[in-house]
Amino acid sequence: MRRSKLMSVVAGVGLALTLAACGGDGDGGDSVAEVEETEFDAGTTMARLQEEGSITIGTKFDQPLFGLKAPSGDPEGFDVEMGKLIAAKLGIAPGDIEWVETVSENRETYIEDGRVDLVIATYTINDERKQLVDFAGPYFNAGQMIMVLEGSDVESVEDLEARGGSVCTARGSTPQQNIEENYPGITVEAAAAYGDCLEPLRNNQVDAVTTDNVILSGYVDQNDGEFKLVGDPFTEEPYGIGLKKGDDEFRNFINDVIEESYENGEWEAAWEKTAGTVLDLPEEFPTVDRY
Amino acid sequence: MAVWDAREQLLTGFGITLRLTLVAAVAALVLGTVLGAMRVSPIPPLRWLGTAYVELVRNTPLTLVFFFMVFVAPRLDIILEFRTSAYIALSVYTAAFVCEAVRSGINSVSTGQAEAARAVGMTFGQNLRLVVLPQAMRSVIPTLVNIFVALTKNSSVAAGFFVGELFGLGRTLAIRNPAEGVAMLCGVAVLYLIITIPSGVLAERLERKVAIAR
Numbered sequence: 001m002r003r004s005k006l007m008s009v010v011a012g013v014g015l016a017l018t019l020a021a022c023g024g025d026g027d028g029g030d031s032v033a034e035v036e037e038t039e040f041d042a043g044t045t046m047a048r049l050q051e052e053g054s055i056t057i058g059t060k061f062d063q064p065l066f067g068l069k070a071p072s073g074d075p076e077g078f079d080v081e082m083g084k085l086i087a088a089k090l091g092i093a094p095g096d097i098e099w100v101e102t103v104s105e106n107r108e109t110y111i112e113d114g115r116v117d118l119v120i121a122t123y124t125i126n127d128e129r130k131q132l133v134d135f136a137g138p139y140f141n142a143g144q145m146i147m148v149l150e151g152s153d154v155e156s157v158e159d160l161e162a163r164g165g166s167v168c169t170a171r172g173s174t175p176q177q178n179i180e181e182n183y184p185g186i187t188v189e190a191a192a193a194y195g196d197c198l199e200p201l202r203n204n205q206v207d208a209v210t211t212d213n214v215i216l217s218g219y220v221d222q223n224d225g226e227f228k229l230v231g232d233p234f235t236e237e238p239y240g241i242g243l244k245k246g247d248d249e250f251r252n253f254i255n256d257v258i259e260e261s262y263e264n265g266e267w268e269a270a271w272e273k274t275a276g277t278v279l280d281l282p283e284e285f286p287t288v289d290r291y
Numbered sequence: 292m293a294v295w296d297a298r299e300q301l302l303t304g305f306g307i308t309l310r311l312t313l314v315a316a317v318a319a320l321v322l323g324t325v326l327g328a329m330r331v332s333p334i335p336p337l338r339w340l341g342t343a344y345v346e347l348v349r350n351t352p353l354t355l356v357f358f359f360m361v362f363v364a365p366r367l368d369i370i371l372e373f374r375t376s377a378y379i380a381l382s383v384y385t386a387a388f389v390c391e392a393v394r395s396g397i398n399s400v401s402t403g404q405a406e407a408a409r410a411v412g413m414t415f416g417q418n419l420r421l422v423v424l425p426q427a428m429r430s431v432i433p434t435l436v437n438i439f440v441a442l443t444k445n446s447s448v449a450a451g452f453f454v455g456e457l458f459g460l461g462r463t464l465a466i467r468n469p470a471e472g473v474a475m476l477c478g479v480a481v482l483y484l485i486i487t488i489p490s491g492v493l494a495e496r497l498e499r500k501v502a503i504a505r
Binding site: 108128132171189192204 | 373
């Protein structure tokens with residue numbers, strides 16, 4: 001188990017190095033995609049961004065494997081790789097991407113105010129949010145699970161409910177809503193951020209932590225031997241890329257980039273480099289929803 | 292309208308905020324008065340202890356006090372319910388301000404009063420309880436109300452530490468209904484005003500009343 005994890009890390013690093021050698025651009029981290037120069041119609045967001053030579057992307061800074069600010073100051077993770085991939089198709093090098101931290105409360109506002117061009121931040125697509133922003137993708141389907149202490153005998157979310165247990169999650173999040181609606185026997189403790197849930201879990205102040213399995217896997221990975229995931233995913237959470245409402249050309253462009261990345265292996269390379277070090281490769285790619 | 296639909300949840304949050312504020316206010320008033328008395332006590336170690344408490348707590352951000360109660364205390368095997376932690380954090384923090392208000396009130400009572408009390412043979416405790424504090428409290432009522440209003444608003448910090456009080460629930464609702472998020476938070480603001488404005492009015496009445504008594 002340990003060995004295979006180590007091997008995959010080695011493979012990931014090797015892949016990254018190879019790609020770095022190909023790309024030839026060391027600034028701001030390396031992308032799995034090569035920077036391309038394409039002609040865009042004047043007046044489109046793509047043409048503007050290409051002209052400016054930079055793009056502002058909102059992502060999480062505290063979610064291991066998806067968007068985590070590394071000691072170097074650059075965020076790392078699968079969301080970040082998706083951002084680099086899109087930027088590359090606009091002719092923007094990884095070093096010219098401006099990363100902004102977005103959290104659950106401010107994603108819509110940041111998009112509406114134009115403070116960010118895109119939000120790629122483990123951002124679940126739902127109808128309420130679609131009233132305010134548009135979504136490209138989904139580029140990934142996450143699923144909600146529960147994480148417990150390594151020594152815990154809780155087997156699943158149903159088991160937790162039967163015991164009348166408690167679960168910690170981020171305030172206002174989709175996972176909180178799911179638990180409240182579908183597992184009313186579970187007490188929900190709402191934290192300011194998912195990361196705040198770990199300490200109460202260690203201290204047995206809560207019985208479990210719940211959110212998307214990908215995020216939980218990050219914690220399992222970062223805290224060796226302390227936590228484990230139990231049961232099966234009990235939701236399907238399509239992660240989308242948020243952008244300004246009504247910018248259909250930009251949305252179509254990003255959808256094209258996502259579909260292209262499924263076919264040419266860039267998606268898989270981005271995955272293996274980040275989340276794939278812990279999680280299995282999904283059996284099939286999510287179908288892009290061109291609404 | 293989403294704010295009206297969510298009234299039950301908002302009122303639950305309002306109730307929790309009210310309880311947090313009232314419990315912490317009573318605890319802080321008691322603790323703060325004791326600390327204030329310590330700060331003017333003739334016994335040096337008590338004075339030092341009072342001063343150390345005020346300087347330490349008053350100059351620490353409330354968020355840090357909460358953080359200590361919720362994330363650090365469990366490491367020392369002090370594991371409390373989240374809401375109990377909030378009660379303690381708010382009381383401990385507010386007591387430092389009450390203490391300073393009480394001390395300034397005591398200092399505003401003319402020395403002749405304390406001297407006269409001593410002259411008739413009162414002990415320090417009797418002197419403080421029967422002569423100085425009743426007069427001191429009168430003059431600090433406006434300050435104490437300010438502290439109470441600040442406490443009401445400060446209780447919203449508990450939202451970041453697992454307590455679903457008014458602000459916390461309001462924020463949850465705002466995130467769930469992005470289209471009416473601003474309206475939801477305005478509703479929250481109104482509910483806070485329902486606590487704070489009447490307490491200001493009450494303070495004014497009280498102040499007028501004790502002024503006549505004097």
